[in-house]
Amino acid sequence: MKLETHCHSSVASVCADVTDEQIINTYKSLGYDAIILTNHINWYWKEGYPRTSYKDKVDYFINRYNQLKTLANQKGLKVFLGAEVVTITQSGVHQEFLIVGFDKEFLYSNDLVYTCTQTKLFEIANQNGLFMWQSHPYRVGEERGDPKYMHGAEAFNCHFHHDNNNPQATEFCNENSLIKMSGSDYHHGDQPVFAGIYIPDDIQTEKQLANFLLANQPRLIVDQERCIIEREKYIKSEKNL
């Protein structure tokens, strides 16, 4: 099964402008079988969500997942629930981790909105059987985490708005025996998508997916050359504005 591991949807991720229909069309047309929806758990929960209580905010986050999943399943695309969580760093520099293997009940009982350092999030992940991997560990302006407190990291992230320094990220994973992941960090309709992993066809649930990733290095979809080309094209188009 060809799986996108890093995808956002509007408006659960305020930074994303892709509709559910666009997400489904994009991934179906590129031959993906499944995606992990990894909407942000960050300040959006405090300021961007049209609800007030923490429980209501969880419901909103989960509803956006359920809406996409229902529509996607009709078109033959699987959707797994995931999240991208901001962690607190001593330096104050931005840092995010992706998690999969949880459900609504987990979020009800674990408020992750600016409550965790990397170490704390890893402890919670291990207590609950989640797979946790760092998003774009070498992206310019972000802080690489401690390899002792993560299961894996993105060796490849092809979001063309950023300098992700994938070769360093790959080396970091290799040196620290971390599970290497690949994801597009999809946010925008015009964003090129060419990352992901392959997983066994019989994986049906988030728990099964987390268990597989905790125990196996998946086959990665990586195209570093295209990453450089798309990044250069993007920088050029920005300058022409």
Ligand SMILES: [Zn+2]
């Ligand atoms: Zn975002």
Ligand SMILES: [Zn+2]
């Ligand atoms: Zn992301």
